[in-house]
Each structure stands twice: as structure tokens, then as C-alpha cells.
Amino acid sequence: MTHVEAAVAEAYREEWGRVVAALIRLTGDWDLAEECAQDAFVRALEHWEHKGVPRRPGAWLTTTARNRALDRLRREATGTAKLREVTTLMAADEASPHDTGPERDPVDDSGIDDDGLRLMFTCCHPALSLDAQVALTLRTLAGLTTAEIAHAFLVPEATMAQRLVRAKRKMRHAAIPFRVPPAHQLPERTGAVLGVLYLTYNEGYAATSGHDLTRQSLSAEATRLARTLTRLMPDEPEALGLLALMLLHSARDATRTDEAGDLVLLEDQDRSRWDPDLLAEGAGLVEQALRRGRPGPYQVQAAIAACHATAPSHADTDWTQIAGLYGELHRLTGSNVVELNRAVAVAMAAGPAAGLAITEGLEASGVLDGYHLLPATQADLLRRLGRPDEAARAYRRARALARTDVERRYLTRRLASVEGTVEPAGESVPSGG
Amino acid sequence: MRYLMLICNDETAAAAMSPAEQEQSTARYVDFQQEMGARGLLQGGARLRPTSDATTVRVVDDEVLTGDGPFAETKEQIGGYYLVDCKDLDEAIEVASKIPHARFGTIEIRPVWEMDMP
Numbered sequence: 001m002t003h004v005e006a007a008v009a010e011a012y013r014e015e016w017g018r019v020v021a022a023l024i025r026l027t028g029d030w031d032l033a034e035e036c037a038q039d040a041f042v043r044a045l046e047h048w049e050h051k052g053v054p055r056r057p058g059a060w061l062t063t064t065a066r067n068r069a070l071d072r073l074r075r076e077a078t079g080t081a082k083l084r085e086v087t088t089l090m091a092a093d094e095a096s097p098h099d100t101g102p103e104r105d106p107v108d109d110s111g112i113d114d115d116g117l118r119l120m121f122t123c124c125h126p127a128l129s130l131d132a133q134v135a136l137t138l139r140t141l142a143g144l145t146t147a148e149i150a151h152a153f154l155v156p157e158a159t160m161a162q163r164l165v166r167a168k169r170k171m172r173h174a175a176i177p178f179r180v181p182p183a184h185q186l187p188e189r190t191g192a193v194l195g196v197l198y199l200t201y202n203e204g205y206a207a208t209s210g211h212d213l214t215r216q217s218l219s220a221e222a223t224r225l226a227r228t229l230t231r232l233m234p235d236e237p238e239a240l241g242l243l244a245l246m247l248l249h250s251a252r253d254a255t256r257t258d259e260a261g262d263l264v265l266l267e268d269q270d271r272s273r274w275d276p277d278l279l280a281e282g283a284g285l286v287e288q289a290l291r292r293g294r295p296g297p298y299q300v301q302a303a304i305a306a307c308h309a310t311a312p313s314h315a316d317t318d319w320t321q322i323a324g325l326y327g328e329l330h331r332l333t334g335s336n337v338v339e340l341n342r343a344v345a346v347a348m349a350a351g352p353a354a355g356l357a358i359t360e361g362l363e364a365s366g367v368l369d370g371y372h373l374l375p376a377t378q379a380d381l382l383r384r385l386g387r388p389d390e391a392a393r394a395y396r397r398a399r400a401l402a403r404t405d406v407e408r409r410y411l412t413r414r415l416a417s418v419e420g421t422v423e424p425a426g427e428s429v430p431s432g433g
Numbered sequence: 434m435r436y437l438m439l440i441c442n443d444e445t446a447a448a449a450m451s452p453a454e455q456e457q458s459t460a461r462y463v464d465f466q467q468e469m470g471a472r473g474l475l476q477g478g479a480r481l482r483p484t485s486d487a488t489t490v491r492v493v494d495d496e497v498l499t500g501d502g503p504f505a506e507t508k509e510q511i512g513g514y515y516l517v518d519c520k521d522l523d524e525a526i527e528v529a530s531k532i533p534h535a536r537f538g539t540i541e542i543r544p545v546w547e548m549d550m551p
Contacts (some may be wrong), residue, residue, distance in 0.1 A: 040445075127522055127526075171545050173546075174522045174542075174544045175434040175519075175520075175521040175522050175525075175544065176521065176522045176523075177520075177521035177522065177523050179523075181523065185523070
């Protein structure tokens with residue numbers, strides 16, 4: 001990659017969303033905005049080769065895309081009223097000192113950043129389906145191609161293209177506004193933005209197989225967007241909590257699977273290989289968020305992750321505190337999966353029997369039917385209680401419900417390890433792929 | 434931007450209201466219409482008779498087929514509507530959330546397909 005190609009690639013990562021956002025604000029046309037942004041990056045490759053990389057690539061790209069949009073609107077005879085409106089807006093934009101003043105860096109330019117925030121909230125508008133929100137965010141804000149997003153979510157490209165077309169059409173027909181919602185709607189709508197980023201991160205995080213890089217890059221994109229959000233909404237502790245949670249998880253990336261791509265449990269991970277910089281930044285952000293005194297689900301999850309991250313070993317982890325945090329998280333979210341996690345922490349703090357009792361309550365209520373981690377957790381607790389035949393049966397139930405090959409392989413290994421100590425149970429073993 | 438707001442709720446629940454409850458419901462609608470009227474958003478609206486008073490019409494091979502009852506059996510029925518003119522969807526959502534029946538049923542917001550729009 002040449003110096004210029006590298007500069008354009010970096011500008012694409014850093015500036016794509018802001019360029020598109022500025023163009024959407026000026027033209028109100030999402031497709032035109034994307035096309036003109038694309039165009040500006042193509043021109044940059046050529047222009048920067050001859051004239052050098054501009055000092056502020058983002059401003060150059062926005063101006064180029066803006067001029068391109070103006071050309072396009074001029075050529076379309078139907079766009080006269082629209083053209084007047086856009087020309088006025090652009091003139092105002094050019095005149096505003098914060099946008100063109102040479103003394104200001106566009107990264108810190110509140111006007112441009114506000115566009116990014118507008119775009120984030122508009123992509124995550126609750127009138128759009130969650131699938132559409134995620135797709136729009138990745139396409140428009142993060143600049144992933146339709147093909148990349150389709151591949152990441154394991155759907156055909158035509159399906160993803162259709163999803164984006166429908167979402168943009170609804171945005172136009174229903175007049176979903178391009179703006180940051182007013183204060184009284186902000187908490188609910190911020191929750192929607194955080195939810196989309198969290199879902200995107202988890203899609204990438206769950207894709208543990210090492211060769212599936214497109215899916216893993218989802219986590220990187222989500223982290224980058226969360227970081228942007230914390231800069232744009234510095235007073236929102238849940239945004240800090242979410243970023244902290246992502247960093248603390250990502251810090252363990254290198255140790256989550258072995259060379260064969262198999263899962264390595266937290267207790268077996270080599271803590272010396274956890275990324276110390278990410279851990280330190282994540283833990284610092286958790287503290288910074290909690291000091292605001294407005295705890296929420298992401299902050300509590302990040303606090304749990306920080307407890308793990310700062311413990312010298314699995315045994316020397318403050319399990320009592322983690323069990324308490326899961327209790328708090330369950331209170332905040334009402335999630336039954338959280339209650340299952342609390343059972344694991346209680347088992348570590350007060351012994352496997354205490355944890356098993358919680359899982360039996362969950363099983364009796366039927367709220368986690370079909371979720372493989374319920375029998376998998378029970379199997380592990382039964383094994384530790386010296387009840388291997390019951391453990392083996394639970395591992396089989398879990399394996400039949402597991403969703404990925406990595407998980408099935410892991411459960412098969414655990415099953416073999418408990419079966420080594422018992423008479424074969426004689427049940428038919430599900431093939432499991 | 435014009436939107437039609439369809440007020441959907443279980444009409445059997447509405448029929449079972451006591452006179453006092455009906456009066457209270459009417460008062461809430463008066464308040465709602467006063468507020469939205471003052472803001473200049475309201476273009477029309479009405480409460481509808483229940484689906485037991487509905488008639489369906491279809492024309493098949495030039496023959497008019499008349500039926501009783503609603504178009505489809507559903508748990509919630511359209512009990513009324515408002516036509517509003519709002520700045521954007523966020524304002525429409527705010528208006529819909531203030532329709533008294535938003536607390537008991539569902540408000541469906543449908544953008545009007547203006548004929549000069551593609």
C-alpha cells in the first residue's frame with residue numbers, strides 16, 4: 001500500500017461516517033450522500049497523489065463530496081427547489097467559522113461531530129426494526145459495504161441490500177427526522193443506540209473461529225463507534241460503561257480460543273496474555289462511569305468484567321462481589337440469563353450446591369428452555385459435586401442445544417472427561433455436527 | 434407531513450365501561466383535542482361505531498358482495514382515528530402517545546401517501 005492509499009484508507013475509517021452525515025444534513029438524501037461520499041474518497045486517491053495529503057483530510061473530503069452533490073442536483077432539472085435549499089444550507093455551512101477556520105481541527109469540530117451524533121440516533125430510530133438499525137449503522141456510519149454486512153450476519157447480499165433499501169424508504173416516507181432527540185426522549189433513544197452497538201459487538205465476539213475475520217471486525221467497528229459516542233455524550237455514564245465492557249472483553253481476545261480454535265474457559269485462560277493497556281483503560285472507564293452515581297446495566301456488566309480482569313487468578317477472584325453485581329444486574333434488567341450467571345458466581349463464592357439450587361429454580365420455571373448454557377452450567381456444578389452420571393446427562397442435553405461447532409466440541413470434551421469416571425450411560429449421543 | 438393515527442383497542446373492553454369511566458374517557462379526549470387543536474396539528478378525526486355495526490363490500494365479476502362484520506377477526510379493532518399534520522415522525526409519536534387509548538390499546542401511525550410524492 002502506498003503512502004496515499006494508506007492515508008485514504010485511514011481517512012475512510014475515521015471520516016466516512018462524518019462525511020456522509022454532513023451530506024445527509026445538507027441534502028436530506030441518504031443515497032445521494034453515500035454516493036457523493038464514495039466519490040470523494042475515489043477522488044482523494046488521485047488528487048492526494050498529485051497534491052499531497054491535505055492537512056485536514058476530513059474537511060477536504062466533506063467539501064469535495066458537498067460540491068459533487070451540488071453538481072448532481074444542478075444537473076437534475078427537477079431539483080430546483082431542493083437545489084435552492086441545499087445551496088443556502090451549504091453557504092451557511094461555508095460561512096460558519098468553526099467549519100472552515102484553519103485554526104480548528106475537524107476532529108474536534110462540534111458542528112461536524114454533531115452530524116455524526118445525528119446520524120447515530122437516526123440510524124437507531126425505534127421506528128426501524130432492530131435488524132435495519134444495525135444494518136444502517138454499519139453501512140452509513142461505519143462505511144462497511146452491503147456485501148460485508150451481509151456476510152457478517154450470514155444472510156444473502158440481496159437480502160441485506162433489500163433491508164437497507166426498505167429502511168431508507170421508511171425513513172423518507174415516514175419522515176424520520178435527522179437529529180439528536182430532545183432531552184425528554186434522550187434516555188430511551190440513547191438506550192436504543194447503545195443496544196445496537198452492543199448487539200453488533202456481540203455478533204463479532206460470538207464469532208470465535210479465527211478465520212472468520214469479517215465477523216470479528218464487527219467488534220472492532222462497534223468499539224470504535226462506542227468510543228465516538230463517549231466523546232459525543234461525555235455525560236452519559238452508560239456509554240462509558242458500554243465502551244469499558246467492550247475493551248475489557250477485547251483484552252482477553254488472544255486467550256479465548258486455543259490454536260485449534262477451541263474455546264478456553266475463563267478459569268483456564270493465560271492471564272499474562274491479557275492485553276494490559278485495554279484492561280487498564282477499561283477498568284479506568286468503569287470507575288469514571290460509576291462515579292457519576294447513575295448505574296445502569298452496561299456499567300454493572302463492565303464492573304463484573306473489571307472484577308475478573310483485575311483478579312490475580314480464577315480462584316482469587318472476588319466472587320462474593322461478582323454475585324452481588326449479578327444480583328444488581330438482574331434487578332436492573334430482569335434477565336434470566338443474568339440469573340444463571342449469578343448462579344455460577346454464587347457457586348464459586350458459597351459452593352456448587354448453592355449455585356445448583358438457583359439453576360434448578362430456573363429450570364423449574366421453564367424461562368430458559370432451549371438455552372444450552374443452563375444444562376451446561378448444571379453439568380459443571382454436578383461434576384464438581386461428584387455426581388458424574390447426572391453431569392453426563394446434562395452435558396448431552398446442552399450439546400443437543402448448542403448453536404456453534406466450537407461449543408459442541410467443548411461440550412463433547414467435557415462429556416468425555418466425566419464419562420471417563422462413570423459407566424457408559426448407554427444413551428444415544430446426538431451427532432452434533 | 435400528514436399521518437393517520439389509527440386507534441386500536443379491544444372494543445369489548447370499551448363496551449364494558451361504566452358510565453363514570455365513559456365520562457372520564459370522554460373528558461380525556463376533550464383535553465387531547467384541545468391541546469392538539471391549539472397546536473394546529475389536528476386535521477380531522479372521529480370515534481367509530483363497533484365492528485358489529487360494520488359492513489364489508491367487495492365487487493366480484495361486477496357483482497356487489499355485501500357482508501356483515503369486520504374485514505378480519507383480530508384481538509384489537511379500529512375504534513377511531515385522527516388525521517394530523519406534524520413536522521416529522523418524532524412529533525407524530527409524541528402526539529400518538531397522548532391519545533388516551535394509547536394507555537389501553539395501540540396507536541398505529543401511518544404516513545399519508547401524498548400524491549405528489551414518489
